[in-house]
Amino acid sequence: MRSQKLRPRLLAAASVFLLIAQFPLQAGAEAIVAKEEVANFLLGNGMEVVVIPDHRAPIVTHMVWYKAGSADEPPGKSGIAHFFEHLMFKGTKTHKPGEFDAKVSEIGGNENAFTSYDYTAYHETISPDALGDMMAMEADRMRNLILTDEVIGPERDVVLEERRMRIEGDPDSLLSEEVQATLYQNHPYRVPVIGWMHEMEKLNRADATEFYDRFYTPNNAVLVVAGDVDVAAVRKMAEDTYGKVARGPDLPPRTRPTEPEQNTSRTVTMKDARVTLPSFGTQWVVPSYRTAENGEAEALDLLAEILGGGTRSRLYQALVVNDDAASGVGAYYNGTMLDDTSFTVYGAPRDKAALARLEADVAAQIQRIQRDGVTESELEKAKNRLIRSMVFAKDSPASMANIYGAALTTGSTVEDVQKWPERLQAITADQVKAVAVRYLRPRIAVTGYLLPDDSTSN
């Protein structure tokens, strides 16, 4: 139990997508890309396989991604996707609880798992000669878990404690949850990945079994293997392990309730005695890589980079470097999502009392782009930064596995990933301006405020 409490199983969406943004999807027409041979095929039972050979070091990352995240949960059963991730480390018919962890430790590997809105993923980084064993164990727990009340009850206590520690104990996390619930008026991204406490408390064996039987099937999973391996050997091992698992029933398309037209601006305010420095974050619902058309997702990635993607960005230069107004400021875009997603700008002032001024300064930077657009020079630099970060990602099989896994479980293809740099290169300054005008409208902005407790009112 203990090791699982400490293991960072839950990756909040923001972290997942910041990771993707730092190492954005690339390949294409360049020298680096020519080296990247990615194999992509289906096993007989419908399981998709991606193999990314990289022989520079004797190491391999093995990941299984399920197309099942919190946004796939039945209403009222929030948290079951993440709870189930925990249950995957329990015993199967042939392996005792904890054996999976022990095995990976024994061979000197490391392993982890995480749950997000659109997927749940399990990964191990190991020496290549252990890959067959890993696949056998991972294939085993895909269908053979023992889900008794004795298993469920104590692990539910673990995830409840995880929520208490990570969310209830952290005003910023509590605020984020309610901002999400306000931003999305209809779509299940409204519901937190970890679940609402009062619903998590009621999750039971029937819920777990139903979730398992529905989603944990080879035809709803993507195997990603990246590292010092040979494609033919991986295919053979995959067929001998995952390939033996019976195909599950075909799932209906992942069609979720979508957002209505929005007509209001909204604020969400959290006051808490633990807050010392006020901060704000403003969000908008925008298309994701899957739902966008006409390069709007790529343009949003560039807008986020130019506006607030690091120390070279307009926000940072204007409000941290030149003006000394902000202790932190930035923007990000969560593009790797199955459905319409969010674009965020945020800031914290150096001076406690200057929150409103900082917010106005950030708004002014957005308005400047909406009015005057971005320059060719900053567009070029932003493209280069995003593409360069991909080069770094290629240095790590684990990063590449992450990129492909997240893309393939959110409606993109291997080809989409590989052509991303080309598509990014084709974006014009006008397109960046256009998405700023179209999506970052103050009239429909949703802003969260985290404020120090300034009164005795309740």
Add this chain to the structure above:
Amino acid sequence: MRSQKLRPRLLAAASVFLLIAQFPLQAGAEAIVAKEEVANFLLGNGMEVVVIPDHRAPIVTHMVWYKAGSADEPPGKSGIAHFFEHLMFKGTKTHKPGEFDAKVSEIGGNENAFTSYDYTAYHETISPDALGDMMAMEADRMRNLILTDEVIGPERDVVLEERRMRIEGDPDSLLSEEVQATLYQNHPYRVPVIGWMHEMEKLNRADATEFYDRFYTPNNAVLVVAGDVDVAAVRKMAEDTYGKVARGPDLPPRTRPTEPEQNTSRTVTMKDARVTLPSFGTQWVVPSYRTAENGEAEALDLLAEILGGGTRSRLYQALVVNDDAASGVGAYYNGTMLDDTSFTVYGAPRDKAALARLEADVAAQIQRIQRDGVTESELEKAKNRLIRSMVFAKDSPASMANIYGAALTTGSTVEDVQKWPERLQAITADQVKAVAVRYLRPRIAVTGYLLPDDSTSN
């Protein structure tokens, strides 16, 4: 089509509950109550029947209430409950489309229907000798509707047009929708009764048939007959008509996702050129008559009455009569709901620029009750006003039918309705103060602002 467009089929929740609040549920230990003999029984197929004889005039109100409202809709199918209400006026195997309307007109009656979050109701007020025919036709359409694409398509256009006229064309309605979507972070009361436009557009025959087969069954319906009738005769007619309809499958309990603990205050702002006078409304999630314990629902009804229930209320006296600050101000509580519901205070200033001051004045009135409570004298008067309004309701069989129908489809019983005055009488000033303190917390208030368009920003 035309007559149906003009018929006020959709009762926004607020209107329904204002009606109930104006004519609150009563009976009990008083003289008036002794006269009220209400019969309550089940038919063999599980259909519940309530008969309220009233022989003062040769008139009868006949209502059928289905325990199916917008909060019972599947996610992504918003609007199907209300759309289905329209479809009930189409043809059956033995009656042509429009025949129902024509029949009621022919006998000089009037009829209507409405949909809310927890129920859909159909009612006719007619002469008693037509009751048997009405029951036969109402029982017929409970199961024999012809739902072809030719029927569905044109009527979907009608409800879309209804949404355009009532919601899209009205900034106040658009704002109300987004306030509800913000107030409820998890519960389906978040979704508008009429539906989100983009989901309504996709409602089809399969959706309609599924909704009909699931919810339009005698064991999911309540028949309410109020007026110049004899209980035994009504029972006989009901058995001969509704009693012949086959029982449907038992439905699972109406358990919907509930609200998480709330930690933030929120605002929702709508700016529109059509708005001339600004206004605000602040809401909180509070228990309903079904979910409340320890008299909290009755206390909330009294709090709403004392704080803002008409011209004798504190808000009206202080801010309209004495101060001339508000052109309108008030409070209401939507108690007749299956699940946790809302408590609202609202106001519009006389002077356009004085919105913030009025909001502060209203907040101060709430704080006064939270600090000092209410007086015995105003509590007595409020109880009397609420109970007196019930006396007026008894004058109209239609009002009584409404009260019982709404109560019985939101988890209350005939006895609950009849004992309401007793329970109301037992509420103390401390209980009223306690619900104000417990529920009207500024830190978790959700406030909607309707503002004139003051800029060219979008």
